[in-house]
């Protein structure tokens with residue numbers, strides 16, 4: 001009993017402190033051996049058990065389809081970004097016009113989920129880079145944010161995953177990623193703070209210099225006090 005108590009305290013500690021253990025999403029080695037349809041069928045069974053355990057009458061017309069809806073939503077929508085086969089194709093092009101200044105894609109709508117509570121994280125991402133030899137279509141930045149957001153996430157890791165992927169894709173370290181997001185696990189449970197939101201910022205290359213960071217922050221009109 002006492003060891004069980006210590007265990008649940010530790011579980012709450014990790015959740016309340018939003019501790020991520022790794023930049024990579026922790027995945028099982030057999031994560032994608034089953035098809036999406038198999039996963040939906042299995043999750044449907046498990047979610048029905050959760051509902052029954054809560055005391056809900058699953059034969060009610062309003063509830064009977066919920067396990068399937070939740071299972072399909074998990075696999076095909078909220079967590080589609082777990083599967084690398086769903087990653088957007090990020091074609092890059094030669095920087096023919098020699099653009100060497102900052103390029104910003106801002107106010108990218110962000111819908112994610114907290115991996116500690118499976119509750120929504122909603123907000124915006126702002127992404128910028130200073131090209132060297134390669135450039136990318138603008139909407140690809142939005143698509144990449146969407147892809148990494150659609151996994152069980154920790155905000156800091158989301159920021160880092162977007163950053164490192166873009167650095168690899170664009171063959172430059174000069175990338176900056178900011179995420180401003182509200183976490184339902186902070187606003188609807190626990191401390192229940194409806195107004196606070198979380199800002200995370202990751203950068204490399206020229207953005208290590210304050211002048212470039214300030215250029216980015218000024219352009220997105222963000223006051224980092």
Ligand SMILES: [Zn+2]
Pocket residue numbers: 015114115116117118119183185186
């Ligand atoms: Zn949470």
